[in-house]
Amino acid sequence: MKKPVADKQFELGVCYYPEHWPEDMWEDDYRRMVETGFTIVRMGEFAWSIFEPEEGSYQFGMFDRAIDLAHRHGLKVVLGTPTATPPAWLTEKYPEVLNVTYEGVTLQHGMRRHYNYSSPKYRELCAGIVSQMASHYGSHPGVAGWQIDNELNCEINEFYSESDHNAFREWLQRKYVTLEKLNEAWGAVFWNQSYTSWSQVYLPRPTPVPKQPNPHQALDEKRFISDNTISFAKIQADIIRAQAPDQWVTTNGLFGHLDSHELQDELLDFFSYDSYPQFSSIYYDPNEKNPLGDRSWSLSLSVVRSISSNYCIMEQQSGPGGWVNRMDMPSPKPGQMRLWTYQSIAHGADMVLYFRWRTATMGNEIYWHGLNDYHNLPNRRVREAAGIGRELAAAGKAIIGTRAEASVAILRDYDNEWDGEYDIWHGPFMWTSNKEWFKALQRQHIPTDIVYLRSKTTAKELARYQVLVYPHPAIMTDDTAAVLDEYVQQGGTLIFGCRTGYKDSRGQCYMRAFPGAAKELCGITVEEFTTVKGNRAPTSITWTHGDEALTGADAFNDILQVEQDTVEVMGRYATDYYAGKPAVTRNKRGKGEVWYYGAVFNEEAALRIIGSLNISSPAADWLELPAEVELQIRRSDTTSLTFLLNYNEASAEIVLKEPRTDLLTGQELSGKYTMEGFGVLVLQ
Ligand code: GAL
Numbered sequence: 150m151k152k153p154v155a156d157k158q159f160e161l162g163v164c165y166y167p168e169h170w171p172e173d174m175w176e177d178d179y180r181r182m183v184e185t186g187f188t189i190v191r192m193g194e195f196a197w198s199i200f201e202p203e204e205g206s207y208q209f210g211m212f213d214r215a216i217d218l219a220h221r222h223g224l225k226v227v228l229g230t231p232t233a234t235p236p237a238w239l240t241e242k243y244p245e246v247l248n249v250t251y252e253g254v255t256l257q258h259g260m261r262r263h264y265n266y267s268s269p270k271y272r273e274l275c276a277g278i279v280s281q282m283a284s285h286y287g288s289h290p291g292v293a294g295w296q297i298d299n300e301l302n303c304e305i306n307e308f309y310s311e312s313d314h315n316a317f318r319e320w321l322q323r324k325y326v327t328l329e330k331l332n333e334a335w336g337a338v339f340w341n342q343s344y345t346s347w348s349q350v351y352l353p354r355p356t357p358v359p360k361q362p363n364p365h366q367a368l369d370e371k372r373f374i375s376d377n378t379i380s381f382a383k384i385q386a387d388i389i390r391a392q393a394p395d396q397w398v399t400t401n402g403l404f405g406h407l408d409s410h411e412l413q414d415e416l417l418d419f420f421s422y423d424s425y426p427q428f429s430s431i432y433y434d435p436n437e438k439n440p441l442g443d444r445s446w447s448l449s450l451s452v453v454r455s456i457s458s459n460y461c462i463m464e465q466q467s468g469p470g471g472w473v474n475r476m477d478m479p480s481p482k483p484g485q486m487r488l489w490t491y492q493s494i495a496h497g498a499d500m501v502l503y504f505r506w507r508t509a510t511m512g513n514e515i516y517w518h519g520l521n522d523y524h525n526l527p528n529r530r531v532r533e534a535a536g537i538g539r540e541l542a543a544a545g546k547a548i549i550g551t552r553a554e555a556s557v558a559i560l561r562d563y564d565n566e567w568d569g570e571y572d573i574w575h576g577p578f579m580w581t582s583n584k585e586w587f588k589a590l591q592r593q594h595i596p597t598d599i600v601y602l603r604s605k606t607t608a609k610e611l612a613r614y615q616v617l618v619y620p621h622p623a624i625m626t627d628d629t630a631a632v633l634d635e636y637v638q639q640g641g642t643l644i645f646g647c648r649t650g651y652k653d654s655r656g657q658c659y660m661r662a663f664p665g666a667a668k669e670l671c672g673i674t675v676e677e678f679t680t681v682k683g684n685r686a687p688t689s690i691t692w693t694h695g696d697e698a699l700t701g702a703d704a705f706n707d708i709l710q711v712e713q714d715t716v717e718v719m720g721r722y723a724t725d726y727y728a729g730k731p732a733v734t735r736n737k738r739g740k741g742e743v744w745y746y747g748a749v750f751n752e753e754a755a756l757r758i759i760g761s762l763n764i765s766s767p768a769a770d771w772l773e774l775p776a777e778v779e780l781q782i783r784r785s786d787t788t789s790l791t792f793l794l795n796y797n798e799a800s801a802e803i804v805l806k807e808p809r810t811d812l813l814t815g816q817e818l819s820g821k822y823t824m825e826g827f828g829v830l831v832l833q
Pocket residue numbers: 299300303423464504514517
């Protein structure tokens with residue numbers, strides 16, 4: 150049985166580093182945390198040297214005092230296992246625990262995450278510190294739960310130490326058993342790569358053209374890293390489960406080369422995520438049309454929700470960000486921190502901790518601001534947090550346990566994500582199309598789930614969605630196609646983009662007409678295809694229904710040929726030598742339908758398709774909203790909460806055709822209402 154994120158109250162809290170501050174400040178810090186409305190603090194995740202200053206000598210004095218004092222103030226504690234920052238004594242004595250880059254450079258002490266997951270010595274030392282901590286705090290009444298490591302696979306998610314090569318080889322031996330099978334899966338006959346002994350097999354290594362490994366080997370590498378990360382975390386989870394059975398276990402993630410769904414299923418009570426929407430102000434594509442900005446974090450939160458429906462935000466942005474020489478983000482404007490907090494909650498958070506209580510005065514993160522400034526005097530961020538604290542103390546109980554609801558989902562899977570990281574002929578398309586569909590659906594106020602297709606996913610699980618968008622699944626097995634077909638036959642609508650179905654699970658191309666495994670589903674074949682980039686003129690599509698609008702046929706064009714008489718052409722190419730050929734098709738199949746869109750999606754094309762489907766905002770009957778307001782619904786058998794989030798600094802006009810009560814203020818609203826800039830409503 151998985152433990153819930155929160156069962157009695159909404160948990161609001163903050164990350165705290167007692168080791169960074171004189172002990173005589175703790176009391177005042179905790180007192181003010183409680184005043185701010187906080188119920189939980191996270192600590193310990195980087196403090197290995199304090200717990201184990203010398204090998205095998207464990208000291209709990211400082212954290213005993215910090216935890217006991219928090220407990221006396223009524224604050225629960227989340228303890229981080231400190232394995233993301235091995236002590237200097239450890240890496241000096243056991244250099245084999247260090248990570249090595251692709252180029253062969255050993256990463257050294259001085260930052261964090263410089264270790265590898267494969268070293269038997271590191272695993273042993275981690276098990277040591279974690280079991281000491283778990284046995285010491287496993288029944289402490291103040292400790293509510295545990296965070297394993299910190300952000301597994303953040304900062305670096307490739308590992309090339311000797312232990313990693315060895316572990317990869319063993320992983321391959323388990324997977325393929327014989328070298329013949331390995332050679333076949335990796336297509337080793339190409340460029341004479343065939344292996345005649347296991348000792349010749351390694352993780353990808355430097356190549357004459359940089360980073361050009363065998364692509365099938367590169368796909369297996371990602372699968373291996375994921376399994377290896379999970380097995381590293383499992384050592385800790387098992388120890389905590391055995392020694393702290395009443396405390397929950399989570400980790401804060403969403404990083405590359407890791408099947409977070411598997412991690413969650415196997416090890417965790419619930420998943421946690423670190424949400425910094427202000428990254429959208431520094432990392433963006435200047436060429437993107439109509440971007441969602443900080444609202445695009447709702448897509449990441451939807452991924453988190455696909456891992457665990459209710460989750461914890463272990464770090465919620467609470468100020469301007471930045472390390473000393475990177476990630477210099479502007480300060481959140483008044484109201485934005487509150488908006489982002491409710492963005493997290495609207496998608497399923499039942500616990501939110503701000504990062505961090507006070508800005509560090511030393512180290513790499515002196516500009517990664519916390520709620521309090523260095524001077525520790527009252528400021529507007531603490532006041533804003535206290536306002537949120539008051540709201541959630543009253544309203545939180547009605548929110549926890551309810552689940553976000555959607556009738557549309559975007560499908561993804563790890564194989565395509567990982568294969569697509571190396572294969573530019575499909576990989577980047579998935580991210581663009583996810584973003585563009587999400588924009589279109591967001592602005593139509595159609596809540597959207599993300600669903601990861603896994604080998605155990607059934608058509609029954611998919612049947613709760615009216616529409617599934619699976620943008621560019623290059624890798625598709627016949628088994629996956631069969632599950633999707635069952636979903637369609639029972640009445641579902643399935644939408645594919647270009648580059649669908651042409652690769653097998655090894656990442657090799659089928660000797661079949663494209664879209665390979667999805668051919669029967671779509672009722673078309675791909676006559677030919679081309680990338681559309683560089684000096685190739687942009688191409689476009691004329692939609693054959695309605696007003697014959699023209700939209701861009703971005704990035705890649707599959708030129709389609711109709712193969713079944715159940716297929717209707719919905720759009721044709723308008724340009725280039727294939728003008729007039731089918732670009733968008735719809736195949737009626739069973740009680741459902743399958744669309745094939747020959748290009749990479751853009752928001753306009755997604756809107757055309759949405760217009761042809763019978764989908765709209767679930768609140769359309771009683772609510773009129775401008776595009777800039779996000780709508781998200783959380784529901785239980787007895788409650789339905791409609792979250793409205795205004796991402797604009799300017800106010801937004803909405804119209805309620807039926808009266809509703811705002812859970813946060815108790816105010817009854819009806820008719821025209823003006824949401825303030827960055828405003829939030831939770832309508833009951
Ligand atoms: C997170 C990390 C924190 C802190 C924060 C700000 O990625 O978990 O420890 O580093 O970012 O950089």
